[in-house]
Amino acid sequence: MLSRPQFRVVGALVSLAALSGATAATAASFDATGMLMPDAHAAWTLGFEPGDPNLPPAAPADAGAPDAGEAGTEAGAPDAAPPLDIGKDVHAIEGSHVLHVAQFQGINIPVTLPADSHSYHVSLWARGEVIATVEAGYAPGRIDEYGQLFPTGRMTSDGWYELSTDSVSFDASQAKVVQVGLFSPVGADVDAIEISVAGPAAAENACAGVSDPLACGSGQECQWGHCRNMTARVPPLPPVDYRDKLVGYLDARFRYLFGPFENRRRDLPNARAEIDAMRSATDAWSFWKHFKVAVHRLHDWHTQESDLAGYVIDNPKPIAVCFIEGKADASQATAPSTPGYMDVLVSHVGDVNTFGLHTGDRLLSVDGLHPIEWARSLIGVDGGFWTASNHKTHAEDASRLGSLIARYADHIQVLRCDSKSGTCASKPETISISDLAPSPPGTRTGIACDNRPFAHVPGAPASHSTHGTYSGLVVESNPTEAIYGLHWSSLYVTGSGQQGDVGPDLDAAVSLWRQKARGVILDHRTGFGGTSAGPQKIWSFVRKPTPLDIFVFRDASQEPGPKDTSEGLALFNKLAALGETEYAGGGNPALDVPVALLTTLDGSASDWLPLGVKGAPKARIFAPYETAGGFSTRFQFAYWLGLGYSIAVGDTVSAGGQMLNGHGVAPDVKVAPLQSDLLAGRDTVYDAALAWVRSELKP
Numbered sequence: 001m002l003s004r005p006q007f008r009v010v011g012a013l014v015s016l017a018a019l020s021g022a023t024a025a026t027a028a029s030f031d032a033t034g035m036l037m038p039d040a041h042a043a044w045t046l047g048f049e050p051g052d053p054n055l056p057p058a059a060p061a062d063a064g065a066p067d068a069g070e071a072g073t074e075a076g077a078p079d080a081a082p083p084l085d086i087g088k089d090v091h092a093i094e095g096s097h098v099l100h101v102a103q104f105q106g107i108n109i110p111v112t113l114p115a116d117s118h119s120y121h122v123s124l125w126a127r128g129e130v131i132a133t134v135e136a137g138y139a140p141g142r143i144d145e146y147g148q149l150f151p152t153g154r155m156t157s158d159g160w161y162e163l164s165t166d167s168v169s170f171d172a173s174q175a176k177v178v179q180v181g182l183f184s185p186v187g188a189d190v191d192a193i194e195i196s197v198a199g200p201a202a203a204e205n206a207c208a209g210v211s212d213p214l215a216c217g218s219g220q221e222c223q224w225g226h227c228r229n230m231t232a233r234v235p236p237l238p239p240v241d242y243r244d245k246l247v248g249y250l251d252a253r254f255r256y257l258f259g260p261f262e263n264r265r266r267d268l269p270n271a272r273a274e275i276d277a278m279r280s281a282t283d284a285w286s287f288w289k290h291f292k293v294a295v296h297r298l299h300d301w302h303t304q305e306s307d308l309a310g311y312v313i314d315n316p317k318p319i320a321v322c323f324i325e326g327k328a329d330a331s332q333a334t335a336p337s338t339p340g341y342m343d344v345l346v347s348h349v350g351d352v353n354t355f356g357l358h359t360g361d362r363l364l365s366v367d368g369l370h371p372i373e374w375a376r377s378l379i380g381v382d383g384g385f386w387t388a389s390n391h392k393t394h395a396e397d398a399s400r401l402g403s404l405i406a407r408y409a410d411h412i413q414v415l416r417c418d419s420k421s422g423t424c425a426s427k428p429e430t431i432s433i434s435d436l437a438p439s440p441p442g443t444r445t446g447i448a449c450d451n452r453p454f455a456h457v458p459g460a461p462a463s464h465s466t467h468g469t470y471s472g473l474v475v476e477s478n479p480t481e482a483i484y485g486l487h488w489s490s491l492y493v494t495g496s497g498q499q500g501d502v503g504p505d506l507d508a509a510v511s512l513w514r515q516k517a518r519g520v521i522l523d524h525r526t527g528f529g530g531t532s533a534g535p536q537k538i539w540s541f542v543r544k545p546t547p548l549d550i551f552v553f554r555d556a557s558q559e560p561g562p563k564d565t566s567e568g569l570a571l572f573n574k575l576a577a578l579g580e581t582e583y584a585g586g587g588n589p590a591l592d593v594p595v596a597l598l599t600t601l602d603g604s605a606s607d608w609l610p611l612g613v614k615g616a617p618k619a620r621i622f623a624p625y626e627t628a629g630g631f632s633t634r635f636q637f638a639y640w641l642g643l644g645y646s647i648a649v650g651d652t653v654s655a656g657g658q659m660l661n662g663h664g665v666a667p668d669v670k671v672a673p674l675q676s677d678l679l680a681g682r683d684t685v686y687d688a689a690l691a692w693v694r695s696e697l698k699p
Contacts, residue, residue, distance in 0.1 A: 028123070028194055034156075036094040036125065036192050043120065044111055044195040048086050049095040056084065056110055084109075093125045093160045094192040101130065103187040108135075108179045113172040117201040122149060122180065123164035128188025131641050132163050133312055134195070134232075136170035137177035141441035142314040145170045145204075146181075147232030148307075148642040160191070163640075166284055168232035169202040181312065202229055208434050209410030210381050211367045219285045221381055223407050224316050225434045233307060234288040234643060243279060243287075250291060251275045253637075254298070259554045259649040260632050261561035262662035263300050263389060271297040288643065289380070295645045296385040300661075301396075301603040301630030302648035304386055308641060316438040319406040320350030321357055322449035322464070323371070324600075325398050325624060326673030326684070328362050331415050331424040335362070338370045342624070344398060345675055348454075348464060350447025352439060353406075355431050357414060359453060360679035364413040364428050366405060372397050375404055382408070388603065388628035389648075389662045395601035395628070399449045399526070409433045419679045450489070451525035451600040453673065454683045457487040466526050469505035471512065474521060476690060482518040483693055484509075489526045491534025491605040502530070506537040513541065514590060519693040522597045523686070525623075527606025529630070532582070535609040540586025542595050543616035547655040548584040549608075550575045551633075554651060561651075562659060569657030581655075584612030594696035595619040596689035599667070603628030610665040611654075618696065622689040624672035626664030 028038050038045045046054045084107065085100040092098045101107060111134075113120075122134045132149040147168030155161035172178060180193055207215035207222035216227035238246050254271055258264060274294035281287035295305040328335070328343035337343055346361040366374040375397035379385055382404065386396045405412060411432050417424035450464045460470045469488040477483035486509050493503040513520055522538065550572055554561070562568040575581075597613050599606070600623060607627045613619045631652035638644035652660040669688060677684040 028192065038094065038192065038194055039196055042194050042196045043113055043118075044193075046109065046193040047094045048084075048097045048099050048191060050097070054112070055086075089189065091127075091158050091160075092191055093156065097191075098127075099182075099190045101128075101182055101184040101188050101190060103184060105184060105187075107182045109182070109193070111178040111180060111195065113178055113195065115173040117171040117173055119167040119169035119198045119201050120195050121165060121167060121198045122147065122193070122195050123152075123162060124149065124180075124193040125160045125162055125191050126188055127159045127161075127190075129184055129186050130163065130188045130190055131183045131185075131308070132190075133181040133308060134165060134168055135177070135179050135181055135312060136172075136175045137314070137441075138171075138174050139316075139438065139441055140176045142316060143177065143312055144226075144314070144316070145229060146308070146312045147229075148234075148640070150235045150640055150642065166232045166234075166236050167198040169204075169229045171201055171204065203227070204229070206434075209367055210378065210408045211410060219283060224438075225436075230289075231283065231285045233309070234284055235639070237281070237284040237287050247275060247278045250278075254294070254647070257635060257647055257649055258298060258300075258303070260300060260389065260651050260661035261554065261659045262651075263298060263648070264554075265560060266391070266662070267297060267299040271295070292383065293380050295647070296379045296382075296387075298647070299387055299389065299391065300632070300648045301387065301389045301628040302632055302634040302646060304646055305383065306638070306641075306644040306646075307383055309383060314441060315403070315406060317353065317406045317433070317436050318439060318443055318445045319353045319402045320445035320447050321354055321402050322347045322349065322447060323363055323398050323401045324451055324453065324673055325372075325394065326675060326678070328415075328675045330360070330417060330422060330675040330679060331362055334424060334426055335364055335415055335428065338373075341370050341372050341394075342672065343675070344371045344401070345673060345678055347449070347451070347673075347678070348447065350445045350463075352443055352445060353436065355414070357416070358419065359681075360417050360419060360675055362415040362417065362424070362675065363401070364415055366401075366409050366412050371401055374409075375401060378404065378408060388630070388664065389632075390626060390629040390664045391662070393625045393628070393664065395451065395625075399451065399601055402445075402449060405433060417675070417679055419681070422676055422679050424675075452487070452523060452683075452686075453678055454681070454686070455487060456521070456523065456683070456686055457485040460487045466528070469502050469509070471505070471509040474690070479516075481694075481697070482516055483521065483690070483697075484513055484517040484519070485521045485523060487523045489524070489528050491527065491530030491609060493531050493533040493537065495533065502534065503537070506534065510537060510541050513593065517590075517593055518697050520593060520595045521686070521689050521693060522595065524602060524606060524609065525598050525600040525685070527599065527602035527609065527627075529604025529606045531605060532608065534605050535612055536584070536586075538609060539584040539612040539616075540588075541590055541593075542613055542619045543585040543589050543591075545583040545585040545587070546612075546615075547576070548582050548612055549631075549652045549654045549660065550580045550582065552651050552653055552659075553649065562653070562657070565657035567657070568653050568659055572653045572655060572657055575653075585616075589616075591617050592698060593618065594693045596693050597621045598685055598689055599623040599627050599665075600685075601628070602664075603630035604633075607631055607660075607665060611660070614665055614668065620668040620689075620692055621665065622669045622671055622685055622692075623667035624670065624685070626666045629660065629662050629664035631660035631663075
């Protein structure tokens with residue numbers, strides 16, 4: 001490969017960009033020596049040469065780096081960053097200097113454009129992996145619109161490749177912030193940023209939620225009360241001659257990789273039909289949106305799509321209200337339950353945009369639909385769409401309602417209740433979300449939604465953080481009664497001391513129980529899973545080793561899989577003979593200690609935990625419904641982090657012969673939160689578990 005600039009050769013990048021037939025959007029060209037020449041008519045350029053008037057002395061740093069706070073919180077104002085790392089490079093693609101982006105560094109480069117409204121093409125050249133965006137915000141410190149730069153397929157013989165946006169639209173006359181954001185997971189170089197006018201801007205109309213059918217144009221969606229431009233967030237529309245190849249490639253991934261047997265039967269045909277619809281799409285957003293929806297239609301806890309919106313866009317209307325499914329026994333006379341759905345109650349609230357709601361109030365509807373029905377209707381627009389693998393439960397929808405309402409709703413109906421009297425209003429109240437004023441940039445909700453109306457273990461944070469492990473004597477007990485609790489959400493255990501490994505915390509808790517506990521309550525009502533080593537630490541306390549299951553990677557010869565439990569049992573026995581059985585339990589269980597496990601939103605390793613607890617001699621599971629049924633693992637794919645997805649692979653056969661994915665672990669004691677209890681400051685599910693543990697204590 002020739003590397004001197006004067007011998008540079010420009011060719012095609014072999015990637016999804018090449019497969020999609022992407023072409024360069026820039027008007028820049030190479031001269032006879034192989035040096036890139038910017039477009040003389042470009043609206044803005046930056047080549048990192050000394051004296052360039054567009055060269056900033058420093059830039060604020062967040063650059064698409066994920067927010068380290070709780071889900072549902074908002075990023076704060078960016079911190080000041082050191083000056084840009086610019087240096088001479090004989091292989092610079094333009095001039096003699098390039099920008100160095102360190103590993104995991106984020107850089108925002110401010111851009112000044114003419115004060116008018118246009119759509120733009122943005123391009124740059126990179127060497128090494130770079131995630132690049134162009135961003136605009138209409139309030140200081142907040143980003144409202146963005147476009148992502150994807151590979152065009154052009155690259156040079158000395159390692160440079162071009163990234164560019166599709167047409168990205170924003171109103172520069174109103175924008176308080178316009179910037180190019182750069183992030184590299186490995187370290188990279190950047191050169192020759194160019195912004196050119198592509199045409200008129202798309203109208204960014206106000207809109208009344210996603211149910212407003214007329215406000216937004218093609219390639220737009222209503223979010224937070226305004227039409228947002230989506231086309232520039234995805235790669236370009238592939239030319240017709242490449243399209244079938246790309247669609248066939250993506251369809252094959254689903255067909256060969258997606259592993260859960262039950263969900264393959266029920267959901268894979270719908271997902272593949274959505275992929276097939278990509279063939280007839282006439283614009284980039286419609287094309288890639290079909291693929292995003294195909295991921296959603298697999299209806300699996302491990303299967304989600306992702307993009308950069310959660311890292312780039314600032315929520316202008318954070319809502320600090322958490323909801324939980326339950327029984328509205330205090331308000332049935334005013335508002336009877338909707339058949340097929342549980343009632344939706346306020347679990348707890350945070351600091352901003354609470355609408356004066358309190359624990360025990362009731363959410364009746366969102367844009368005229370039952371809240372869960374409304375959340376499910378967002379399958380075509382909600383980029384974070386997440387569901388249990390089973391087709392029965394909706395904990396994932398309920399936990400996300402606050403953020404979904406802020407982003408997609410026009411109005412909600414609530415029923416306010418009085419905690420002193422335990423009674424509710426005689427009429428619903430309508431609250432406009434469209435009319436909600438934007439919050440100051442950097443506003444946080446101060447709360448996370450964890451399906452726990454109240455904490456019962458000392459040290460558990462008032463913010464309901466789903467990070468951390470908290471254990472000790474429960475607040476309702478005393479050293480004589482000695483009922484201990486564990487309040488946690490992660491089962492990530494590796495034994496290597498990696499960041500986030502909760503193994504030492506679980507070991508310490510189990511050790512304490514062995515020394516002092518007469519009873520234990522495990523509050524795992526938000527369980528994000530982890531590794532198989534996590535549940536084993538609990539299983540070893542509650543039971544002797546018991547054959548539990550075997551994980552199975554599906555292959556073509558297993559289609560469509562065991563048709564009943566007798567065939568499943570035969571599969572289990574065949575694999576057990578090879579020594580592949582997973583056992584739950586340990587050699588020294590505390591079989592005289594009653595253990596209550598509380599679940600609600602629990603999948604993956606947090607499905608395995610109750611699977612191994614169920615049937616233990618002195619353990620009971622308390623929950624409103626079964627767990628997610630995510631008895632698989634996942635592969636993750638990403639295209640420049642802007643078009644990513646995870647997909648479930650494999651399944652699990654139980655010792656009884658059932659293929660488990662899509663079938664959650666049912667509680668031993670089915671108990672749902674009561675509105676009357678919430679109003680009185682009581683936690684129905686926890687109280688039932690506490691009463692049972694007390695009834696089982698040895699004299």
